[in-house]
Amino acid sequence: MTQTPARQRDAVRTRAEVLAVATEAFADDGYSGARIDEIARRTRTTKRMIYYYFGGKEKLYLAVLENAYRGIRQAEQSLHVDEMQPVDALRELAELTYEHHLRNTAFIRLVSIENIHRGKYIRKLESLGDLGKPAVTILDAIIAEGKKQGAFSEAVNALDLHLLISSYCVFQVANRYTFGHLFDPDFTTESRQEHMRQFIGDVVVAWATQQRS
Structure with missing residues (x-):
């Protein structure tokens, strides 16, 4: 099913928020120390949703690195x-x-x-x-x-x-x-x-x- 423009905007916004919070989490605690549960809590989303957008902790970290550069x-x-x-x-x-x-x-x-x-x-x-x-x-x-x-x-x-x-x-x-x-x-x-x-x-x-x- 094709997403509506509103849902697409929500997805873009949620992904951007997760990326911003994850950047600080990985920068502060490193790859091993950062916790997906904490990132989910700070973005008022779920661990499942983060995995849906990014595919797991390592892929989220790679997305953070790429975005930083x-x-x-x-x-x-x-x-x-x-x-x-x-x-x-x-x-x-x-x-x-x-x-x-x-x-x-x-x-x-x-x-x-x-x-x-x-x-x-x-x-x-x-x-x-x-x-x-x-x-x-x-x-x-x-x-x-x-x-x-x-x-x-x-x-x-x-x-x-x-x-x-x-x-x-x-x-x-x-x-x-x-x-x-x-x-x-x-x-x-x-x-x-x-x-x-x-x-x-x-x-x-x-x-x-x-x-x-």
Whole structure:
């Protein structure tokens, strides 16, 4: 039987709610610690309904991972870097990545958990191969234009820049408690966050534009 538009909207909304709550549950408690019963309780649905939409705990976790990675890729695509000068585009991309990680800390915790498991589950997501390509493709386009204009060093490549930006943005979330305890910065203040946002932009632009012998 074909679902009515109202039932379809309800299904989409319920699935989105389960995905949002499951993201926090897996990010907080890991794959082993998260409980489907608790996710069902928090979304006012049933375990049976969650299994109907996602097919089980592992498939729900995989859906959470895929959705988390899709979020950062969609944010990158919103930049329209082809309309900017390459130096400005690179800075915008670095600062946008910082901002996205800052506002989506569950994403970082999920990535950390997946690395603890040595990528056991992410390897099952064939779609992430395609999801990862836009990040490098955008950087490739920025770098190509920057080199064409003589603004960027010929030694610059997309993978190095992606690693540089990602490592900084991940660290400031993943290690904020240990780093904060050891060195006493408060990562939650507006002034600190603005400084860190500008800093990663300065770093990537300086590295990309440095002419090497």
